[in-house]
Amino acid sequence: xxxxxxxxxxxxxxxxxxxxxxxxxxxxxxxxxxxxxxxxxxxxxxxxxxxxxxxxxxxxxxxxxxxxxxxxxxxxxxxxxxxxxxxxxxxxxxxxxxxxxxxxxxxxxxxxxxxxxxxxxxxxxxxxxxxxxxxxxxxx
Ligand SMILES: CC(C)(COP(=O)(O)OP(=O)(O)OC[C@H]1O[C@@H](n2cnc3c(N)ncnc32)[C@H](O)[C@@H]1OP(=O)(O)O)[C@@H](O)C(=O)NCCC(=O)NCCS
Numbered sequence: 141x142x143x144x145x146x147x148x149x150x151x152x153x154x155x156x157x158x159x160x161x162x163x164x165x166x167x168x169x170x171x172x173x174x175x176x177x178x179x180x181x182x183x184x185x186x187x188x189x190x191x192x193x194x195x196x197x198x199x200x201x202x203x204x205x206x207x208x209x210x211x212x213x214x215x216x217x218x219x220x221x222x223x224x225x226x227x228x229x230x231x232x233x234x235x236x237x238x239x240x241x242x243x244x245x246x247x248x249x250x251x252x253x254x255x256x257x258x259x260x261x262x263x264x265x266x267x268x269x270x271x272x273x274x275x276x277x278x279x280x
Pocket of ligand 1: 225
């Protein structure tokens with residue numbers, strides 16, 4: 141997917157401030173700077189996109205073991221920049237990096253919020269098998 145003129149896809153992480161702002165402003169749950177810093181440092185791969193004015197307007201990252209298990213996380217595009225193919229470009233770049241760096245057979249998982257569902261389905265993601273559901277635990 142080609143980005144609109146002036147938009148640039150980067151293999152570097154957003155700043156911690158931009159990470160927190162992107163989550164918040166795109167409607168994801170807020171995270172502290174401490175959480176953001178560790179999230180960025182612990183990512184297996186990450187992408188950010190800057191707009192023509194140089195501001196960071198989107199991101200996406202992979203938490204992975206480098207062998208076969210990969211979790212797509214923090215897919216976020218600022219509302220004013222959505223619907224221009226930025227999220228698609230980030231997802232494609234992240235999936236290409238898995239294809240390039242690990243043996244075939246990688247398991248790529250994510251939790252699809254409604255805004256991202258169509259994007260993920262267009263790239264081949266499917267619901268987990270009938271009878272299996274995603275589960276989570278948030279430690280207080
Ligand atoms: C999901 C998200 C990252 C997609 O980013 P994006 O830059 O808008 O992505 P794209 O422009 O490549 O669009 C991908 C799909 O998202 C949908 N979409 C994007 N922007 C939209 C908008 N403003 N209104 C409705 N649908 C939209 C479209 O279905 C689009 O598919 P299409 O091109 O086949 O119509 C973005 O919508 C977002 O940040 N949402 C809020 C945060 C969130 O929920 N993130 C986690 C998702 S699991």
